[in-house]
Amino acid sequence: MSIYGKLALFGIISHLILFYSIFDIYYSSPVIRGTRLHPITAAAGLANRLVIFSADGLRSDLFFEHVNRSSFLHDMIDNGKASWGVSVSHVPTESRPGHVAILAGFYEDVSAVTSGWKNNPVPFDSIINRSHEAWAWGSPDIVSMFTDEVDHANADVYSAKLEDFFSSDASKLDEWVFTRVQEMFSSDSAVNGSLGERLHAGRIVFFLHLLGLDTNGHGHKPRSSNYIDNIGVVDKGVEAIDTLFHEYFHDNRTVFLFTSDHGMTDWGSHGAGTDEEVLTPFVIWGSGVRPSPLKKKINQVDLAPLMAALLGIPVPMNSVGSLPIELLDASPKYLFQSSYANLKQMLEQFMIKRIEKKSHTLSIFFTEFADLRPEALAGFEKEIRRLVEMRRFGAAAQLCLILLERVRAGILYFHRYERTILGTAVAAAFASWIWLVFIFTTRDVAHMSHDGSLFIPQPVACVFLLIALVALLTVGMPPSSCIYILLPLYTASVVYNASGISLKKSPLSVRISIWFYRLRNESFSQHSLSALKLCSTSISIGLLLFVLTSVFTQRWLLSVIILFLALFPHLENSGASHLHAWKRLWSTSCVLLSIFPLLPAVGVTPVPFACFIAPLLFSGVLFCIRGSMEVACAALFTRTAQFHLLTAFIILCMNYSFTNERPQTFLWECFWRLLQLLCWLSIPLSFIAPLYSPPVLMPRLIIWFAFLHIPYSLLSVSYESLFLEAFFVLLFAYVRLEYGHLHDEQFLHMPVWGNVSQRSRDMRIDRRSLSSWEWSRGVLLVIFIEVAFFGTGNVASLNSFNPSFLRRFMSVFSPFTMGALLLLKVMLPFVGVAFAFVTVLHHHSLHIVTMAQLILIITDAMAVVFFMQLVDEGSWLQIGMSISHYVISMAMSVVVFFLLHLADILLPLSVGEILRNKCSNVV
Numbered sequence: 001m002s003i004y005g006k007l008a009l010f011g012i013i014s015h016l017i018l019f020y021s022i023f024d025i026y027y028s029s030p031v032i033r034g035t036r037l038h039p040i041t042a043a044a045g046l047a048n049r050l051v052i053f054s055a056d057g058l059r060s061d062l063f064f065e066h067v068n069r070s071s072f073l074h075d076m077i078d079n080g081k082a083s084w085g086v087s088v089s090h091v092p093t094e095s096r097p098g099h100v101a102i103l104a105g106f107y108e109d110v111s112a113v114t115s116g117w118k119n120n121p122v123p124f125d126s127i128i129n130r131s132h133e134a135w136a137w138g139s140p141d142i143v144s145m146f147t148d149e150v151d152h153a154n155a156d157v158y159s160a161k162l163e164d165f166f167s168s169d170a171s172k173l174d175e176w177v178f179t180r181v182q183e184m185f186s187s188d189s190a191v192n193g194s195l196g197e198r199l200h201a202g203r204i205v206f207f208l209h210l211l212g213l214d215t216n217g218h219g220h221k222p223r224s225s226n227y228i229d230n231i232g233v234v235d236k237g238v239e240a241i242d243t244l245f246h247e248y249f250h251d252n253r254t255v256f257l258f259t260s261d262h263g264m265t266d267w268g269s270h271g272a273g274t275d276e277e278v279l280t281p282f283v284i285w286g287s288g289v290r291p292s293p294l295k296k297k298i299n300q301v302d303l304a305p306l307m308a309a310l311l312g313i314p315v316p317m318n319s320v321g322s323l324p325i326e327l328l329d330a331s332p333k334y335l336f337q338s339s340y341a342n343l344k345q346m347l348e349q350f351m352i353k354r355i356e357k358k359s360h361t362l363s364i365f366f367t368e369f370a371d372l373r374p375e376a377l378a379g380f381e382k383e384i385r386r387l388v389e390m391r392r393f394g395a396a397a398q399l400c401l402i403l404l405e406r407v408r409a410g411i412l413y414f415h416r417y418e419r420t421i422l423g424t425a426v427a428a429a430f431a432s433w434i435w436l437v438f439i440f441t442t443r444d445v446a447h448m449s450h451d452g453s454l455f456i457p458q459p460v461a462c463v464f465l466l467i468a469l470v471a472l473l474t475v476g477m478p479p480s481s482c483i484y485i486l487l488p489l490y491t492a493s494v495v496y497n498a499s500g501i502s503l504k505k506s507p508l509s510v511r512i513s514i515w516f517y518r519l520r521n522e523s524f525s526q527h528s529l530s531a532l533k534l535c536s537t538s539i540s541i542g543l544l545l546f547v548l549t550s551v552f553t554q555r556w557l558l559s560v561i562i563l564f565l566a567l568f569p570h571l572e573n574s575g576a577s578h579l580h581a582w583k584r585l586w587s588t589s590c591v592l593l594s595i596f597p598l599l600p601a602v603g604v605t606p607v608p609f610a611c612f613i614a615p616l617l618f619s620g621v622l623f624c625i626r627g628s629m630e631v632a633c634a635a636l637f638t639r640t641a642q643f644h645l646l647t648a649f650i651i652l653c654m655n656y657s658f659t660n661e662r663p664q665t666f667l668w669e670c671f672w673r674l675l676q677l678l679c680w681l682s683i684p685l686s687f688i689a690p691l692y693s694p695p696v697l698m699p700r701l702i703i704w705f706a707f708l709h710i711p712y713s714l715l716s717v718s719y720e721s722l723f724l725e726a727f728f729v730l731l732f733a734y735v736r737l738e739y740g741h742l743h744d745e746q747f748l749h750m751p752v753w754g755n756v757s758q759r760s761r762d763m764r765i766d767r768r769s770l771s772s773w774e775w776s777r778g779v780l781l782v783i784f785i786e787v788a789f790f791g792t793g794n795v796a797s798l799n800s801f802n803p804s805f806l807r808r809f810m811s812v813f814s815p816f817t818m819g820a821l822l823l824l825k826v827m828l829p830f831v832g833v834a835f836a837f838v839t840v841l842h843h844h845s846l847h848i849v850t851m852a853q854l855i856l857i858i859t860d861a862m863a864v865v866f867f868m869q870l871v872d873e874g875s876w877l878q879i880g881m882s883i884s885h886y887v888i889s890m891a892m893s894v895v896v897f898f899l900l901h902l903a904d905i906l907l908p909l910s911v912g913e914i915l916r917n918k919c920s921n922v923v
Contacts, residue, residue: 025422037314038344045312046288048253049204057214058260060279069232072239082285085296091273098261105304105319125316131205137177138209170215171233178237217264255286290329309338315345332393339400353414360476369410428488430864439498441853457493549865558597566590589730596723601793607718608655614721619644633699682711691911715825720792731836738840752908778854788829834899852897863889
């Protein structure tokens, strides 16, 4: 393997480690192993059975506003038969994390993004596990997660194909659940058989997952009649189940909990942290509940210990919820027993975490949690026992709940215990890697490929690495932590080797002596000038990083950057008269493009007219410029314009169907399926049709832009297809300005790669000091990538993307297919950028690898900034955004490298040439 191949392999391994590090350092699983159960009571609980109604996607405000739609539940509230209020969920406001919080009592493990939202990444304890027996009905995604591998849990789920968010009546999903429950209780086995005996046992849980509201919310929006009517369907079903249980059991020992996993925005999405998504209703009534006319506010995770106290079962072992004792109608002693079991369950998690961290740290360096030192904990325990002996159970229960807050903070403290040292190690690894890439980009190290000693540390470095490894293993540091700490040390040794190569392997002492000699012989003015250059360079780099990273959260900065780029061609010395029109086109497109980052992010409100008008405008442009083309190109431009007209027709028909009730006829259904088929065919068409265009640079580039725009238009919901048109105009103007030495007629007829006689010369890797032109183009490429990504939205808009916006392609919920379509939509503008830049790189004889290394240096420097901005407290929306920014900055260089190579292959590729070559070979 060549030395550059080794560098690439080392870079891949390093970046995989650095990528994984944030989930290990910042977002490791909150589930603590090795805990034990702490029973509340050996006797019966406050209720024999618990019925949980989970109205998936129900917003708190809409539930309390539409009293007439939920008359039964509001009668329970108004007549003083229930406790009620709002439960606060956490981002990501998705179905699985919300139900984990309700039934298991702990917040979402952010590292679960690596395994998807449907499957839980780690095993956990829940109310279902602690019950004597459980029955669950509803969606297979949620029900199966809690009942699989639980022997005493019985699940009844419908087919995933029924989860059609384009259905006119998704409330049938909820009716299915209510009907199945009624059928089970009316069966012969439930009335006179063995099932009846099982149902009459104690500590039974019934879980009804109601997905209709979530489905209607996605398909028709939360304020639609479909959604509001669905609230009524759920209310009637809850009333029917309440009546059924009273008539079946006749013992008034049933408790009912009605709640929701998350809410929903006005445009039908969820996942972020707005009040509409986070605030969910809860109503609880029945045995063991203290009714209250006052509205309560609790955390969603508090529902798990509440349900455990009602049934008299142990709190789920991984719960971090705090028991809301004000909701319980029980004796002071029972309230204490419940609170104390809650405390012991959480305190055991604290002690396990403390022992784990203490065992991995030298005793002289170990720091206790200041608010809960061992002696303070012993004092609390002593005080609780004293209060119990005095039979002051109420005071003891309150003390348990006060201590719970400290214990929860202590668990968090030890969860983050090693973050400072590991975070410093990761930052150092980034810095040493960036310096190594810079050395490879600017200096000649090719002759090292023969002996391969570059990546072998010097003997002194080996000894130092060995000592560090032994020290880490001695204190029992986990293997992953050892890797994070050793990685920057090893990378620094490689940097030392590479620097030694470039400086003729002179010893370190000689280098230092030479540096001091030069420093001593320089005048004061030379010192001042050098210091000024260093300061100005550092400030410029810092300002550039600040701007490039701030764009991720402040889209308006992108408009400022684009307006600055509008002046870019006018600041250069090229005064050729034939470029004046192109410079004006560049500036005009920059001004138009700067408007889009100031608009609301795409995904909030659909704009059907913008979706329809964009392909019409593109077809008009194609019809206008075909006159300047040769006959073959003119015909191709005409056909391409016709494809855009067809795209506009498809969008018009589908938008009409979205805004009007779709006719339920066979012919319309066939027509609808045909339109969806055409939408799917547009994706391969956009990558195949341009291959049939003549191998002439200008028309080939325009045809590629035109066909990339077709699937993007079909995936658009607002102004983003208009944005892409303006963006492609800017890219084409940029290519034309880079070929400024050519007149328009020459540029119009120039073959692909025709400006360079030897293509191999294009592909050389020049190891020298990089020019300001190369650095500026590297920065410009990063800016274009940011414009492509943030010009119409941001990470939050992707996170809260409404799946119903993909109805032109599909109507049945399928997260993987929808994610692939969304990824394609994000990538299409990047492909356009790659086509433009690979054309410029060939013109200036700059290798793709060199440009990719420049992008790697810039984006990894951005990744260091984003690593420092990672948070795991405050808004969970901020947490998710910080992770996304870090991952995007790390992935950007890889994406650019791949797309540049893809464009380098596709742009000159011609099906006609391939066929002619094959025919000539046959002849």
